[in-house]
Amino acid sequence: MLADPPSAPTDLSDRDVWVFDLDNTLYPAECDLFAEIDQRMTDFVARFLHLERTEARALQKKYYAEHGTTLNGLMTLHGMDPADFLAHVHEIDLSPLPRDPSLADAITGLPGRKYVYTNGSRVHVDRVTKYMGLSQVFDGAFAIEDSAYTPKPAQSSYDAFCSKFAIRPERAVFFEDLARNLAPAHGMGFVTVLVQSDKDWSHEPEAARPAGIGDDHPPHIDYVTDDLTRFLRGLTRMTIRREPHA
Numbered sequence: 506m507l508a509d510p511p512s513a514p515t516d517l518s519d520r521d522v523w524v525f526d527l528d529n530t531l532y533p534a535e536c537d538l539f540a541e542i543d544q545r546m547t548d549f550v551a552r553f554l555h556l557e558r559t560e561a562r563a564l565q566k567k568y569y570a571e572h573g574t575t576l577n578g579l580m581t582l583h584g585m586d587p588a589d590f591l592a593h594v595h596e597i598d599l600s601p602l603p604r605d606p607s608l609a610d611a612i613t614g615l616p617g618r619k620y621v622y623t624n625g626s627r628v629h630v631d632r633v634t635k636y637m638g639l640s641q642v643f644d645g646a647f648a649i650e651d652s653a654y655t656p657k658p659a660q661s662s663y664d665a666f667c668s669k670f671a672i673r674p675e676r677a678v679f680f681e682d683l684a685r686n687l688a689p690a691h692g693m694g695f696v697t698v699l700v701q702s703d704k705d706w707s708h709e710p711e712a713a714r715p716a717g718i719g720d721d722h723p724p725h726i727d728y729v730t731d732d733l734t735r736f737l738r739g740l741t742r743m744t745i746r747r748e749p750h751a
Contacts, residue, residue: 517740520696521617522677524666525643527625527633529682530733531608534702536601545594546575553585573656574624580654587654595629599636611737612642617676621646622666624656645670657686663693680733684723691725698728698736 525531528539551561568578579585612619620643621630627648634640647669652662667674674694681687687697703718718731730736 517678517696520676520678522672523612523615523617523619524622524672524677524679524690524695525612525620526681526683526686526700527621527623527630529702530680530700531621531639532602532633532637534682536603538597538599538601541597542594545597549590549593550575550579553579553590554583573659574649576624576649577654577656587649591626591628591649595626595632599632602633602636604636604638605734606638608734608737609638609642611734612639615737615740618644618670620644620666620670620672622657622679623647624649626650657681657683658689660689663689667693684726688723688725691727696727697725698730699726700733701729701731703731 528542532538546565547558547562550556550565551558554561554564556564565575568575568582572578572581576585576587576590579590580587621634623630623646625648627646627650630646630648631640634643634646647666649656651669652659652665655662655665657663666672674690677695678698679687679690679695680698680700681690682700682702684699687695687699691697699722701718701720722729728736
């Protein structure tokens with residue numbers, strides 16, 4: 506496993522597709538935006554299943570760990586229509602998010618195509634990328650609706666993503682904050698980059714926690730970074746230096 510550039514980019518010279526998860530990847534986990542989403546999920550589960558909040562939260566986390574998303578658990582086990590859930594949990598205040606032109610510049614500077622691939626909704630992708638000034642840097646987005654609500658890390662979700670955008674995994678790099686979501690990508694041929702933070706994720710199910718600084722990482726992780734912009738800038742500098750000799 507390797508860390509941030511400058512050592513990393515030399516191994517990515519043949520990659521020209523760049524795939525980014527959304528939450529806690531394109532924006533720093535320290536923004537704590539997902540905490541609001543998390544609480545709204547608990548509210549929805551409590552109301553939908555007529556449970557006390559403590560019981561609803563435990564069930565929410567169980568479904569997240571076992572079904573990839575709370576949404577998938579509710580659909581699979583309770584026949585829930587996803588529309589109301591997605592509308593409720595993503596109706597959040599975006600003001601904690603950074604507006605960082607340097608991130609937009611770093612993504613724009615990468616060669617080839619760029620995509621967002623998330624277990625969140627299309628509306629959530631649109632709102633977050635527009636707020637952060639990133640909506641124009643991507644060639645497309647793949648949200649939970651595009652996989653018929655089957656989330657990462659289910660293999661069928663990755664297959665649907667690659668099919669929609671005609672992506673060859675051996676040409677692509679995948680950025681994600683959940684190690685378990687990078688396992689299928691690595692098996693398909695993606696280069697995997699785990700985006701970590703120093704946020705305390707101990708309240709999340711152990712098998713489904715976002716990456717923390719200092720955590721041990723499984724062998725399907727190729728690179729690790731705690732600063733996405735810095736990592737991408739390193740890639741861009743190496744790409745520019747390589748071009749005259751390509």
